[in-house]
Amino acid sequence: MGGLAAKYAxxxxxxxxxxxxxxxxxxxxxxxxRFMSRLSPRGIDRLFRITSESSDxxxxxxxxxxxxxxxxxxxxxxxxxxxxLLNAPSFLLDII
Numbered sequence: 001m002g003g004l005a006a007k008y009a010x011x012x013x014x015x016x017x018x019x020x021x022x023x024x025x026x027x028x029x030x031x032x033x034r035f036m037s038r039l040s041p042r043g044i045d046r047l048f049r050i051t052s053e054s055s056d057x058x059x060x061x062x063x064x065x066x067x068x069x070x071x072x073x074x075x076x077x078x079x080x081x082x083x084x085l086l087n088a089p090s091f092l093l094d095i096i
Contacts, residue, residue: 038095054080
């Protein structure tokens, strides 16, 4: 086992502690993965174009380990949010 995990894995409440601490983040990563894996190549291009236009928010708030920080930063950017919402119908058509 890894160093930090090995130090705490023997505790009886280890499972509930890590789930409480990281469960929401892991769930959000999974939801994002499922969303993006269902987009068409054109939808992925559209999403990355919209996101790249908000690179200032990504640079400031982006965190590959904590998706909530990244999403809050992007959704706090009015330009990104507007463009994402305007493209939402085509994203939905891709994933259904």
